[in-house]
Amino acid sequence: MGNHxxxxxxxxxxxxxxxxxxxxxxxxxxEDSLKSGVNLMRMKAKSQESSMPKMPQSTFWALRNISxxxxxxxxxxxxxxxxxxxxxxxxxxxxxxxxxxxKAYLRxxxxxLLEVGTGFHPDLTGRENVYLNGSILGMRRTExxxxxxxxxxFSEIEEFLDTPxxxxxxxxxxxxxxxxxxxxxxxxxxxxxxxxxxDTAFQKKSLNKMENVVQDGRTVLFVSHNMAxxxxxxxxxxxxENGEIKYLGEMEKAIEEYLHNGDTQNQxxxxxxxNSNRKIQIMAVEFDNxxxxxxxxxxxxxxxxxxxxxxxxxxxxxxVSLSILDKKLNPISTSYDFEKDEKQLLSRSPxxxxxxxxxxxxxxxxxxxxSVRINQLGRKRVNLKDTAEGIxxxxxxxxxxxxxxxxxxxxxNLSLPLDWILMDSTTGKPEK
Amino acid sequence: MKKxxxxxxxxxxxxxxxxxxxxxxxxxxxxxxxxxxxYFLTWRDIxxxxxxxxxxxxxxxxxxxxxxxxxxIVFGKLAKLPSEGFPYPIFTxxxxxxxxxxxxxxxxxxxxxxxNKHMISKIYFPRIFLPISSIxxxxxxxxxxxxxxxxxxxxxxxxxxxxxxxxxxxxxxxVISALAAGLxxxxxxxxxxxxxxxxxxxxxxxxxxxxxxxxxxxxPKEWELVYGLNPMVGIVNGFRWAILGQSIxxxxxxxxSTSVVLMFFISGLFYFQRMEQTxxxxx
Numbered sequence: 094m095g096n097h098x099x100x101x102x103x104x105x106x107x108x109x110x111x112x113x114x115x116x117x118x119x120x121x122x123x124e125d126s127l128k129s130g131v132n133l134m135r136m137k138a139k140s141q142e143s144s145m146p147k148m149p150q151s152t153f154w155a156l157r158n159i160s161x162x163x164x165x166x167x168x169x170x171x172x173x174x175x176x177x178x179x180x181x182x183x184x185x186x187x188x189x190x191x192x193x194x195x196k197a198y199l200r201x202x203x204x205x206l207l208e209v210g211t212g213f214h215p216d217l218t219g220r221e222n223v224y225l226n227g228s229i230l231g232m233r234r235t236e237x238x239x240x241x242x243x244x245x246x247f248s249e250i251e252e253f254l255d256t257p258x259x260x261x262x263x264x265x266x267x268x269x270x271x272x273x274x275x276x277x278x279x280x281x282x283x284x285x286x287x288x289x290x291x292d293t294a295f296q297k298k299s300l301n302k303m304e305n306v307v308q309d310g311r312t313v314l315f316v317s318h319n320m321a322x323x324x325x326x327x328x329x330x331x332x333x334e335n336g337e338i339k340y341l342g343e344m345e346k347a348i349e350e351y352l353h354n355g356d357t358q359n360q361x362x363x364x365x366x367x368n369s370n371r372k373i374q375i376m377a378v379e380f381d382n383x384x385x386x387x388x389x390x391x392x393x394x395x396x397x398x399x400x401x402x403x404x405x406x407x408x409x410x411x412x413v414s415l416s417i418l419d420k421k422l423n424p425i426s427t428s429y430d431f432e433k434d435e436k437q438l439l440s441r442s443p444x445x446x447x448x449x450x451x452x453x454x455x456x457x458x459x460x461x462x463x464s465v466r467i468n469q470l471g472r473k474r475v476n477l478k479d480t481a482e483g484i485x486x487x488x489x490x491x492x493x494x495x496x497x498x499x500x501x502x503x504x505x506n507l508s509l510p511l512d513w514i515l516m517d518s519t520t521g522k523p524e525k
Numbered sequence: 526m527k528k529x530x531x532x533x534x535x536x537x538x539x540x541x542x543x544x545x546x547x548x549x550x551x552x553x554x555x556x557x558x559x560x561x562x563x564y565f566l567t568w569r570d571i572x573x574x575x576x577x578x579x580x581x582x583x584x585x586x587x588x589x590x591x592x593x594x595x596x597x598i599v600f601g602k603l604a605k606l607p608s609e610g611f612p613y614p615i616f617t618x619x620x621x622x623x624x625x626x627x628x629x630x631x632x633x634x635x636x637x638x639x640x641n642k643h644m645i646s647k648i649y650f651p652r653i654f655l656p657i658s659s660i661x662x663x664x665x666x667x668x669x670x671x672x673x674x675x676x677x678x679x680x681x682x683x684x685x686x687x688x689x690x691x692x693x694x695x696x697x698x699x700v701i702s703a704l705a706a707g708l709x710x711x712x713x714x715x716x717x718x719x720x721x722x723x724x725x726x727x728x729x730x731x732x733x734x735x736x737x738x739x740x741x742x743x744x745p746k747e748w749e750l751v752y753g754l755n756p757m758v759g760i761v762n763g764f765r766w767a768i769l770g771q772s773i774x775x776x777x778x779x780x781x782s783t784s785v786v787l788m789f790f791i792s793g794l795f796y797f798q799r800m801e802q803t804x805x806x807x808x
Binding site: 104108184185186187188189190191192193194195196197198199200203205207208211212214216217221224225228229230231233234 | 539540541542543544561562564565568569572573576577641643644645646647648649650802803805806
């Protein structure tokens with residue numbers, strides 16, 4: 094036992110697929126019970142026959158075998174890719190949903206911030222929402238009374254306090270909501286990616302507030318994709334992948350593990366089966382980055398992409414293109430093989446060709462994927478000969494850029510490395 | 526000093542999270558701890574209800590009055606339904622009071638979880654407060670509409686008797702009935718959205734199965750037991766008995782109604798708490 098404030102023992106969470114639809118309709122339930130009734134009767138008739146078709150497995154484990162202990166006063170960062178189970182773990186610890194197996198012990202008052210502004214009502218004023226939201230987060234009325242002035246001062250929206258929240262800008266709403274949350278002081282605080290609220294000045298302020306919370310000796314669990322934030326706030330790290338804990342220990346080490354270990358091999362690269370009927374085919378696409386087993390790259394590193402093309406007949410006027418797609422699979426940049434050397438268009442001999450494409454470090458943190466196409470350029474139109482879309486998903490991470498230190502969010506996908514030269518005002522030449 | 530306070534509090538309680546089990550776990554202690562949230566949720570429902578309406582809380586009076594006028598014309602004047610010797614308007618209004626409380630509570634409560642699904646999936650609190658708060662906020666409308674009844678009693682010169690002391694009991698019964706139905710319907714609504722379409726229909730049938738436009742003495746004796754299974758029969762008759770002094774045999778109907786209500790209420794509580802932990806996954 095000792096001084097453990099959170100103790101999780103083999104927690105697992107099983108979810109059921111609802112055959113594609115999330116809502117179960119009454120009709121379906123009735124049908125199901127009818128079917129099982131009929132099956133039951135059949136079973137009786139056939140007695141020991143075991144040929145009854147089994148219901149297809151329609152559940153999956155979002156979390157499995159999660160065990161850890163957290164001491165009082167520790168700040169823990171939970172990292173992992175999307176869908177790894179981080180948020181499910183927070184939902185279980187904050188009692189929103191129950192685990193399907195295992196147990197967890199929490200000692201002390203638990204405050205959870207899975208979202209900023211839960212329960213805000215648009216028709217109520219700022220003042221009224223502070224009370225409502227505070228009470229939903231678990232504050233007593235006297236406690237809100239006591240902290241009210243501080244909360245309002247922190248939010249910097251004093252003058253709009255008696256305006257209904259629906260007339261607030263989203264930034265103002267978020268600031269007010271975060272301020273309420275910031276003054277919650279339970280023994281255990283569970284936070285899901287909420288520090289990206291408001292403008293940069295406010296973000297800096299809220300980050301400082303969180304640093305204070307951590308220094309106060311409160312036990313804090315953060316879920317975040319922002320490595321710079323977890324690195325600065327947390328001492329202990331949990332790296333979750335596919336619903337299981339892959340690493341538990343120092344934060345720094347957890348981030349390293351996360352960046353180096355990733356999804357399984359077949360997802361991170363693209364490999365096609367050779368088809369001799371095709372004149373030209375994309376055979377493989379992969380990242381050529383040393384020994385990495387994951388597609389996670391620091392923001393300041395060039396990407397090297399290898400594309401293998403099989404040509405089985407002499408072909409004229411075709412091109413290979415590589416597009417980088419954003420996380421919604423919209424292309425943000427496309428490049429053609431002949432752009433640097435137009436002769437490439439003329440002809441290429443049959444055989445296996447490998448391209449190495451270098452992408453300078455211009456992508457901002459986020460998730461991307463690739464798409465490779467082979468086009469034959471006809472007289473009037475372009476014929477698509479082969480394509481591999483949305484392959485090799487990869488993540489770019491901010492591992493501590495001047496921007497993140499200045500708390501400026503990355504808003505676009507591309508950030509061109511422009512030169513800024515300070516000119517001397519008298520000589521008109523670059524300053525030393 | 527603060528640290529010490531903290532550690533004392535920590536030792537006081539340990540929360541255990543585990544897979545849901547058991548039928549008998551109402552966690553009264555926790556409800557008590559969260560009681561202020563119930564207050565704030567009710568307060569929110571009341572505040573928001575008539576926001577941005579021109580007439581505001583006057584709607585709490587207008588709705589039953591308009592229904593009363595329609596009933597008086599259609600059932601009182603045209604159909605000439607008997608009203609036990611009382612002026613038809615006040616005869617039907619005494620029944621409309623508990624009915625409106627019941628139907629408003631029931632429809633709000635059954636939708637309460639769905640309309641607050643955002644909260645349910647993002648934070649923990651006793652979910653039962655959502656249907657309860659929508660019923661408590663309907664009570665405010667009831668008390669406003671009750672003032673009109675007092676006015677009508679003066680107008681029709683109906684004397685208040687000792688029987689009015691029993692009114693709170695019938696009111697409580699109406700609230701518990703609404704809560705019983707609300708618990709069942711709101712929990713079912715999370716899983717089966719059909720409930721949204723069932724509720725208005727259910728309320729319409731229920732309205733005619735309750736002696737609001739007519740008097741329960743029209744029901745043939747042999748059907749009385751079945752009729753009494755509708756808890757609103759006992760409640761509406763109770764209201765008429767307590768306010769108008771209508772001479773009806775309360776005993777048998779009231780006992781049946783009360784026991785039906787209690788049965789639904791207790792089973793509703795258990796069903797609700799059984800389903801509670803899956804709400805966030807299903808909603």
